[in-house]
Amino acid sequence: xxxxxxxxxxxxxxxxxxxxxxxxxxxxxxxxxxxxxxxxxxxxxxxxxxxxxxxxxxxxxxxxxxxxxxxxxxxxxxxxxxxxxxxxxxxxxxxxxxxxxxxxxxxxxxxxxxxxxxxxxxxxxxxxxxxxxxxxxxxxxxxxxxxxxxxxxxxxxxxxxxxxxxxxxxxxxxxxxxxxxxxxxxxxxxxxxxxxxxxxxxxxxxxxxxxxxxxxxxxxxxxxxxxxxxxxxxxxxxxxxxxxxxxxxxxxxxxxxxxxxxxxxxxxxxxxxxxxxxxxxxxxxxxxxxxxxxxxxxxxxxxxxxxxxxxxxxxxxxxxxxxxxxxxxxxxxxxxxxxxxx
Amino acid sequence: xxxxxxxxxxxxxxxxxxxxxxxxxxxxxxxxxxxxxxxxxxxxxxxxxxxxxxxxxxxxxxxxxxxxxxxxxxxxxxxxxxxxxxxxxxxxxxxxxxxxxxxxxxxxxxxxxxxxxxxxxxxxxxxxxxxxxxxxxxxxxxxxxxxxxxxxxxxxxxxxxxxxxxxxxxxxxxxxxxxxxxxxxxxxxxxxxxxxxxxxxxxxxxxxxxxxxxxxxxxxxxxxxxxxxxxxxxxxxxxxxxxxxxxxxxxxxxxxxxxxxxxxxxxxxxxxxxxxxxxxxxxxxxxxxxxxxxxxxxxxxxxxxxxxxxxxxxxxxxxxxxxxxxxxxxxxxxxxxxxxxx
Numbered sequence: 001x002x003x004x005x006x007x008x009x010x011x012x013x014x015x016x017x018x019x020x021x022x023x024x025x026x027x028x029x030x031x032x033x034x035x036x037x038x039x040x041x042x043x044x045x046x047x048x049x050x051x052x053x054x055x056x057x058x059x060x061x062x063x064x065x066x067x068x069x070x071x072x073x074x075x076x077x078x079x080x081x082x083x084x085x086x087x088x089x090x091x092x093x094x095x096x097x098x099x100x101x102x103x104x105x106x107x108x109x110x111x112x113x114x115x116x117x118x119x120x121x122x123x124x125x126x127x128x129x130x131x132x133x134x135x136x137x138x139x140x141x142x143x144x145x146x147x148x149x150x151x152x153x154x155x156x157x158x159x160x161x162x163x164x165x166x167x168x169x170x171x172x173x174x175x176x177x178x179x180x181x182x183x184x185x186x187x188x189x190x191x192x193x194x195x196x197x198x199x200x201x202x203x204x205x206x207x208x209x210x211x212x213x214x215x216x217x218x219x220x221x222x223x224x225x226x227x228x229x230x231x232x233x234x235x236x237x238x239x240x241x242x243x244x245x246x247x248x249x250x251x252x253x254x255x256x257x258x259x260x261x262x263x264x265x266x267x268x269x270x271x272x273x274x275x276x277x278x279x280x281x282x283x284x285x286x287x288x289x290x291x292x293x294x295x296x297x298x299x300x301x302x303x304x305x306x307x308x309x310x311x312x313x314x315x316x317x318x319x320x321x322x323x324x325x326x327x328x329x330x331x332x333x334x335x336x337x338x339x340x341x342x
Numbered sequence: 343x344x345x346x347x348x349x350x351x352x353x354x355x356x357x358x359x360x361x362x363x364x365x366x367x368x369x370x371x372x373x374x375x376x377x378x379x380x381x382x383x384x385x386x387x388x389x390x391x392x393x394x395x396x397x398x399x400x401x402x403x404x405x406x407x408x409x410x411x412x413x414x415x416x417x418x419x420x421x422x423x424x425x426x427x428x429x430x431x432x433x434x435x436x437x438x439x440x441x442x443x444x445x446x447x448x449x450x451x452x453x454x455x456x457x458x459x460x461x462x463x464x465x466x467x468x469x470x471x472x473x474x475x476x477x478x479x480x481x482x483x484x485x486x487x488x489x490x491x492x493x494x495x496x497x498x499x500x501x502x503x504x505x506x507x508x509x510x511x512x513x514x515x516x517x518x519x520x521x522x523x524x525x526x527x528x529x530x531x532x533x534x535x536x537x538x539x540x541x542x543x544x545x546x547x548x549x550x551x552x553x554x555x556x557x558x559x560x561x562x563x564x565x566x567x568x569x570x571x572x573x574x575x576x577x578x579x580x581x582x583x584x585x586x587x588x589x590x591x592x593x594x595x596x597x598x599x600x601x602x603x604x605x606x607x608x609x610x611x612x613x614x615x616x617x618x619x620x621x622x623x624x625x626x627x628x629x630x631x632x633x634x635x636x637x638x639x640x641x642x643x644x645x646x647x648x649x650x651x652x653x654x655x656x657x658x659x660x661x662x663x664x665x666x667x668x669x670x671x672x673x674x675x676x677x678x679x680x681x682x683x684x
């Protein structure tokens with residue numbers, strides 16, 4: 001069915017039903033000038049936005065629309081997780097290409113809705129327009145943390161331990177396998193990870209509640225880039241143990257088959273959406289809570305925070321070298337698939 | 343200067359400086375995974391988003407970039423006003439065409455920043471990407487109202503009085519004058535109104551504080567369309583006195599010169615960003631507060647709420663006719679300049 005056959009208000013009505021979910025934090029959802037959300041009385045409000053643009057962040061050749069919907073919300077939820085927060089509600093701003101059918105929009109919203117329900121983040125409003133060119137999808141989320149409890153990039157202190165949830169390399173492996181149209185079965189986990197990433201809201205909430213997390217950031221532009229951001233914002237240096245950074249088994253296999261260095265899958269794999277964070281040394285050493293949590297949410301110790309003059313260094317086979325990997329630069333030459341969070 | 347010459351992070355740094363302002367409700371602004379805002383302890387959070395898309399909502403042939411920046415924020419602030427709220431902070435999601443120069447982006451942000459400062463709505467974050475085609479600009483605002491104090495579209499009751507701030511027709515006049523490249527001086531006010539609309543935050547705040555406003559909506563798609571929305575959401579009918587709807591003097595002159603019916607400027611002028619609202623009859627009749635406020639924020643009584651079976655009717659030269667004007671339908675045929683808020 002074509003969009004003009006049902007018109008704008010009927011489309012909005014369908015989408016409204018597609019994303020419907022109960023939530024006692026939503027006093028008023030889609031359908032008014034703005035949504036009304038109820039935060040806890042003792043909370044700070046967090047606000048974030050992230051956009052996905054056709055031809056820049058995604059290619060519909062290999063991205064199912066349902067996955068696109070999931071991902072658009074998931075990447076924003078990852079930012080909420082990285083602040084140590086929980087979501088209150090999201091708005092979806094979308095420009096729909098004229099060539100799309102009603103079913104295409106509904107598929108996208110099915111993915112959005114599935115992600116919204118999985119992570120309990122109701123879709124409370126939006127803006128639906130046509131696009132003369134590609135699809136543009138921008139989501140904003142309002143969330144909350146306890147008063148003065150948000151975890152920032154700037155809190156790392158010299159001597160802190162640098163930790164990472166999960167494994168690296170899967171997203172890059174998934175993207176490359178999709179582009180090369182190969183190994184759909186053999187690299188299934190990686191492809192899924194690239195298409196429908198899991199925001200680490202649960203890990204974040206567990207860590208924050210039990211440990212004095214001093215700084216945190218999510219891995220969206222690649223680990224190297226995030227380590228640099230965290231160090232810059234905290235005005236510290238850092239020494240990273242390359243071999244302690246876990247890489248997924250599929251990424252190891254893929255790198256080998258492709259004759260590519262594994263380090264690139266460790267440091268330059270964007271869109272992993274794991275959490276990079278720091279803890280005071282005494283919260284790690286001989287601390288049972290840390291070790292129990294580290295197991296349950298798979299945390300690895302990957303380095304330590306140093307004085308700023310040391311810069312960001314990598315320990316690789318007993319040698320120490322300055323970090324020489326780069327993240328995405330949106331307006332750099334050559335242009336790359338990604339954008340810059342401000 | 344070209345964007346690739348300074349790169350993404352240097353661009354973000356410039357934009358961050360361009361929008362810098364002090365606000366004690368911003369605990370953490372641009373530069374982390376999310377912004378942290380402090381609401382009043384007894385408040386509900388409101389969240390809204392609205393996008394402007396090149397070729398759909400604006401044409402750079404006649405829209406200066408600085409005005410585009412202003413307008414993108416102003417239309418979102420108008421939604422906050424329509425809920426009876428005040429803004430806490432805004433995020434800006436932008437896809438920048440490759441052909442733009444650094445100065446173009448800075449001009450747009452100068453307008454954004456001017457609007458942000460005028461209405462005390464700090465820009466607290468965003469997402470900056472490239473666009474392969476046109477510019478896409480989506481803003482989200484988090485705001486607040488007192489607990490259970492938000493004013494909705496659904497609160498109008500039979501017997502309520504229908505009121506409107508300001509005058510209609512200016513925005514349509516301004517757009518048409520811009521498209522026809524005529525009367526830049528003679529229709530200066532209208533052009534300014536179209537390019538840099540004023541969100542009615544002050545009027546909203548005054549009205550809410552002093553009067554029992556039962557429902558409210560902002561006029562973004564044209565008065566006829568908003569009256570229909572308000573009646574539909576409140577499940578009521580309405581009788582509108584056409585001649586009591588004020589039209590700007592420039593619109594009267596323009597309609598005459600263009601040999602167009604004035605009623606179209608009353609009812610079908612989109613993007614006016616005035617407030618349409620209802621009050622219980624007893625809050626209006628013989629009420630000094632109403633009459634004083636009506637003068638200070640220019641409120642006109644334009645009709646009254648009736649039973650739903652009456653539908654939306656217009657009183658025109660002593661006759662009563664059903665309302666036959668239409669607002670924007672984004673995916674309708676033929677396609678029109680505008681989008682649909684959900």
